[in-house]
Amino acid sequence: MQLQIFVRSPTHRTLTVNLESTQTLTLRHLKSSLLPNPQSISSFYFALNGKPLSDSTLLPNPEITHLSTLSLLPRISGGGGDGGATGAESRDCYLKMYAEKKPDKIDLNEKRLGKWLNCALSYEPLREPCVIDKLGNIFNKEALVEAMLGKKLPKEFRHIKGLKDMINIKLSMIPGEKSDAVDGAKFQCPITGLEFNGKYKFFALKNCGHIVSAKALKEVKSSACLVCHEEFVESDKMVINGSEEEVVALRERMEEEKAKTTMEKKKKRGIDVVDGKDCGKLEGNGKLDNGKKLSNGGVKKFRALDVAPANATKEVYASIFTSSKKTDFKETYMCRSLPLGRN
Known part of the structure; x- marks a missing residue:
């Protein structure tokens, strides 16, 4: 069985490498077969998904599987603290960082391919x-x-x-x-x-x-x-x-489908919906408890004043169903039992 891997060169060309499963090679052997100048071998390294790999890494291994893509990258001189890249960052993170500082220098072709x-x-x-x-x-x-x-x-x-x-x-x-x-x-x-x-x-x-x-x-x-x-x-x-523009259109379609699905679920649970808003749970006859159905399909909220007897004083009748009566007096924060104007 053959092991096929892909190698992306520093010039962004992709090479195909076929290895026999019986072969045991290291990345250094692979590097030397790809680089014509032996003196430049130490100036490059392999990376897998942004992670640097040692030259002594064996092929094949559980990390580098069939159809894996290795990147052959040049080493950057300098140690820690000099502001250089470590090679551990993903390509996408690097592109985002570089785009914020120097948007005119970003490689648009690389960004497109990454997407x-x-x-x-x-x-x-x-x-x-x-x-x-x-x-x-x-x-x-x-x-x-x-x-x-x-x-x-x-x-x-x-x-x-x-x-x-x-x-x-x-x-x-x-x-x-x-x-x-x-x-x-x-x-x-x-x-x-x-x-x-x-x-x-x-x-x-x-x-x-x-x-x-x-x-x-x-x-x-x-x-x-x-x-x-x-x-x-x-x-x-x-x-x-x-x-x-196309993503905005897709997002609007997604929101419309979500709202439609939510409305259908509420109707199945017996919740009346008018203009996208809940109006309460319907009874079997399509009306709310103690409610009146409106001409537009909505439900009017129950009010005691609307059902007061003919000879009753509406304010007195309504007070039976309310816990308090509104006044013009304001209570102090010191004592709520002493409204202003009454002491």
Whole structure:
């Protein structure tokens, strides 16, 4: 059995390395096979998901598995306290820090790739099974479920309450001969072959979970999935990693669906809802206890004055049902039994 791993060079090219499972190599051996100049071996190191690895690390091992992606990075001179990076930070954290200080210097290509090739939560390379939320963010399902169960979801993802807020998706892997594509994309549109790397717009079909490019949906007019031929409607299309305007539209749709679901649940429990507000629990005849039904479907609150006998003084009759009578006197904080004007 072969072990296949990917190596991202300092120039952001992705190389594919095939190793026999019977081979026992170290990362130093792998480094020497990739670097033409032996004197430069000590000037580079390997990292896995932002974590530096020792040159003596053996291949294979439980940490570096099949289809893992290693980054070959140059060493930075200097020790602790000199303001240099340690190499332990994730690429996403570094990009955020750099974007705040020098927004004109950030590598937009690197930012784009990080968003499309990695999990939005763990920043690890995407690997199936994958899911998206209702805003079009893409995740490794295992990482998202673990964070949700451990109540460690960041604020921007707290709209995800359970499995019902996740949509299982099916990514189409690029065939082996194209796995070393520039930009490091591993997935593609199954219809057009466009790479899943942020250069093209992609949609997820909620009913079946297939990911297809906008170009495929535009060129082939169909109300059925182009992969599995399952029927879908326009509202089943969800854009992946959309623009700010598209995310705002998805958020509004999510809030509308949430409000609709809440209203339906309240109606099932017998709670009358008027203009999105609770009006109390309904009886079998559709009215509240001691209440009157309004013409607009609402319920009028019970008032003793409305049912006073014909010859009764309304204020006196109402006092039977109230605990106190309003006065113009104000009580002092020293003694509530001595209102001002009475002592």
